[in-house]
Amino acid sequence: MGNVIVAARSACDRWWRDTTGKPAHRLGGAILLLLVVGSLLAPLLPLPMQYRARISDIFLLCILYSIVALALNIVTGYTGLLDLGVVAFASIGAYTATILYDRPWMQFPGSFVVVLIVGGLHAAVWGLIRGAPTLRLSGDYYAIVTFAFAEIIRVIIRSESWLTGGGAGFKNFPSINAWGAKLVGGEYSGMLKSAGQWEYPSGGQWFGSSPHFYYLCLFVLVLTVGVMRRLEKSRMGRAWFAIKADETSAMTSGIDLTTNKLNAFGISAFIAGVGGALLGFKTGTVSTNVFDFWFSVVVLCGLVLGGMGSIRGALVGTYLVYGLGEVLREQVTIGSIVLEVDDRARFLMFGALLVVVMVFRPQGFLPRKRSSADDPSRTAERSDLYHLEDRA
């Protein structure tokens, strides 16, 4: 069995090495182009209302999770610290925005944008709070601390029901408006409810959202991608890559670990908070059942699939994971045969996907081009016996 795996994997690597830079990346580029065009045009497709609404719904979900995935990409992809707690910041952003938006003194035209930013900033504060004591950590211990932190946040949210609604959280909040335009809920939720079949299988209505909201989210994603591209090329971005490659060497080369790491934590948490807030508004459900540990894992799954550290990889991976996940929810009827995938089987698939990708292609489908250093197929010679770098 093990030999089969090793053989299959080296065949996979060989194929990839022979084709890298040419068809594979072109394929990746083509998929990316498809996703970009799809995201741009989904709400405008000349299809019956219900299909258009469902398709744009799927795209919108992918867009929102991509924002969170890009946030995770800063800490995990650029700086090389495995973060298993991105859900903490997404939920802090979502809860902050939801709670604030409900306040009577928040009822002014641009309040929607204000609560988004405040949600992100609140998440960033917690990102720094978590980051400051963990600056020395790396590897597994960092991952475990992020995980434990997220669980503590979740316990607090579940327990303090006077503020957060407890385990059930918030559901069915009123329609969301900005500058007179209805963004989420209202007539749009009515439209989807009448179409009938697009209710969440597990409680909670599938909220319809307006094209305004859709393009607002797309704008946030584009903005995030733009910021990422600038960051990658900036001094700070290069410092992050250096920290990922070797923390000690980075430090001896005069890179200020504290500042650069804290910046990564703060920026990442801010973006995750904004993404989480938008997700909460979009689905109309903010609860710890949505924002649990597996939220982090599935976002990570998309990132791993696409290739950590690469913007294109993060986007393609997230779209694949969530797009596929949503498409599998649909019931397909061909003649008298009804094809349906158990809603819960999707997670089984995500688990298997994580293992398979890690075993066969640990660098993901579209890894960073210049990061050949962290491509394990090119560095150490493979041996199935033991790792050589791990001696105490």
Place this chain on the structure above:
Amino acid sequence: MDVSLLATQIVNALTLGGIYALIAVGYTMVYGIIKLINFAHGEIYMMGAFTGILLVGVGVPFFLALPASMVLCALLGIFIDRLAYRPLRTAPRLSALITAIGVSLFLQNLAMLMWSASERPFPDLYPAFMVRPTGADAASHGDQYLDNVAIKLTERAGASLGPRNTTRDGDGLKVEFPLGSTSGDARRALRETRRETLADMPGLDLSADEQSLDHFLNKPALSVDLGGARPVEIRWKVVFIWASTIVLMALLEAVVQRTRVGKAMRACALDKVTAALMGIDVNRIIALTFALGSAMAAAAGILFGLYRGSGIGYRMGFHPGVIAFAAAVLGGIGNIRGAMLGGLVLGIVQVISSAYITDWLGNWLRGAPLSSNYAFAFAFGLLILVILVRPTGLLGRGTTERA
């Protein structure tokens, strides 16, 4: 403060702590040898509980079901290592950690698809009663009456509440009920039979002594009155859990410290390359480590099911798994005795914090007790604190890899 309540809580804490310790040794052994946080370990514990109740459900005696499910889970552990972890021995460590998370996600949802999302009770272990005639006419008409009862019960056997087997045993009638029926069901069947058979026999009555394993396990082995509202009881169940924990731990210690493979395991944990040069088959030793750890986790799963009597569900491995990991870190990861100590400490922290600290802290902070959910937060907080302050743990050597 009620002393006997505190004593009861400490008994609970030690039981839970022993279960955590059994899980924690698996984490610590695997980490010690391949530096992998085996995130799927909690799921092995869950699988152990499930195979346990399934085996008991098809009629395997409980004392055989425990080792049988340990063996099955050991095989599962070897299988997972072979399929998911072994191909990644040379890969960066984070890849292996992500794979472990994938395995955990996979196993959890596999369990949910196979055994449904609802939680199951731990089955009552083989309800059985010894029925004896009592009353004035017992000596003269007792035998005949018992035959009557046996016939009536046998008539029920096809129905849902009927017994599996009735046998005459000396002056009594032994009534065994089928697997899957609860003691409550069995009592109802006996009550109804008594009503039906006693209508025209004023001089007779029936006594039924429960003889099931469950009944025995729930009886107190030791009862001490400390002056509280209720005496402090240590049930046979708890004694059994403690005894099994101690025996399993002692066996593990013996294997690791006294045998050749144990020596090989320790050698691999120190330095795999040198160990391989000395002729040790490193992969086999790693597989053995997974097998031992998984067997311990499976035992923990069954013991937990026996202890709680309920709550066997696909999600049951998540929190105990994480808390046991915290225990392993607390004790010094890679150190088996440390994991045992850490498990006990975390059991105590969890029970005491949900029983006392949440109340005290809540009353001090805002005049109302905190939710007992915070017990988990305290355990996680302790984990973070240990990682930050003393990553080598309580019993860790200074040479353990620093975070």
